[in-house]
Amino acid sequence: MTDTLELSGTDKSFGTLKAVDDLSLTVAAGERVALLGHNGAGKSTLMKIILGLMPADRGTISVFGARPGSAEARRFVAYLPENVAFHPALTGREQLRLFCRLRRAAPDAAGQLLARVRLDEAADRRIGTYSKGMRQRLGLAQALIGRPRLFVLDEPTSGLDPVSRREFYAILEELAGDGAAILLSSHALTEVEAKTDRIAIMRRGRLVANAPLAALRSRSALPVRLHVVARAGDADRVAASLAGSRINGVGVDILCAPEDKLDRIGAIAALGPLIEDIEVAPPSLEDIYAFFSREERP
């Protein structure tokens, strides 16, 4: 599989601040990679370097084998900036037709794209009258012009309502299915948890994690939470025999290391009639993110 996007040893400093620090990352065709990190972790700077909007101080970056920002790279790359903006005096359709022409696509494709992001009714209103969510959807529409092979999306779902978010991820899935590579940043962790193939976490310009969620989960070795529902009146007994903590009249919480999970479940099952139900909750992406983005890891 050829890598659509390949960065190695990339550095970028602003004065004494290292915005991107010795970062290496690849995104392959058909892959959806979520880029996570606190504000100021360097996500947007990294994206601007990939797009060629900003030169890197050091490192090799290849976008389809071309230099970032070169005419060849730009033909295949679509960008959705954070808080995307357009000229307020133009209508959505006019703006999109312009972008179609710049990408050498038929301007009439604009209508279809607007319908795809449900902006067809607002297409002939000025962008100045659009809500943030509508501008964001127009931003997505422009990114779809001309079948790009790499999507760089900076907080694409901010300002979108829940329905639009679902539609957005459905479109992403379609694009990835079609073989496009997708790199998106987000603060909405629960969304990307289920909708991306790999998680990359940046902290102070460095990549501190870069793997599928399951692999990060096992690497972090964060405890699994077992929630046991005891039969009425038996919660104390269950809590005592499992060495767990009782959280209410019937519930008992047990934290255990991932490798002990099956043994503990066995022990719970052995209590037989005392147990009403059991739920297994692996560490969420929020837990894993907090773990990897912590300032000092032991």
Add this chain to the structure above:
Amino acid sequence: MTSILALAASEFRIALRNRWVAIAIVMMTLFAVVLTVAGTAATGTLGVDRLTVTVASLISLGVYLLPLLALLLSFDAVAGECERGTLALMLTYPVGRAEILAGKFIAHLGILALAATIGFGTAAAIALIADPEASVGLPALFRLFWTAPVLGAAFLGIGYALSAVARRPGAAAGLAIAVWLVVVVLYDIALLAAIVTDGGGTFTVDFFPWLLAANPADAFRLFNLAASEATALASGVDGAAASMPPAATLVAILAWPLLALAFAHLVFRRVTP
């Protein structure tokens, strides 16, 4: 080329919606007509046709108004896109920075040409209707028609460069006004002061005419006055029109837009959105 024309069409549409097209046309026409009507009241004694007098007035008007309009149209070009955040997205499209600048330039130049043609044309029409002898002044009018956008082009280029240097619309607007004041107003006053101090010495004879030609607004004035019978009507700095070879002023007015646009492109290339 498709990209440039698409960008130009979009830019023109924006200017139309923002009323810039209307403002430019109204300003040009209003001032041109007022100057013509007011300026030709006392021409009988001068023995010059009415259009020639009108053109002389329009040249002076153009020197002030065309740079001002050009700077007003152009100061926001780069800084505004930076501030709105539209530039970053535009630069990820397969379109070069030179093309982006060219698109804006074509639209803005079109607006200036339209405003100058309508404004000057209206004034000239009034003169032609009022005075049957006025057709003598037609060559000078045609020269004014084609040099007006060229002067505008020079200041569009300067405006884009300022816009790219400033990167914020507020700062760009301030710079644009400062440049207009210095180049169009203070430059001539400074030269006049130098002449007075020099009292007809080497500065007045050897340097002064070339310093005039080096300023795009003055070069425009000299080149146009040279074609007009109205040189006799000119006074002060304009009197130098007689001492400059028209070829030198022609080179100056043609070189300015090229240099200014090349410089604007150079500065724009260094802008990181």
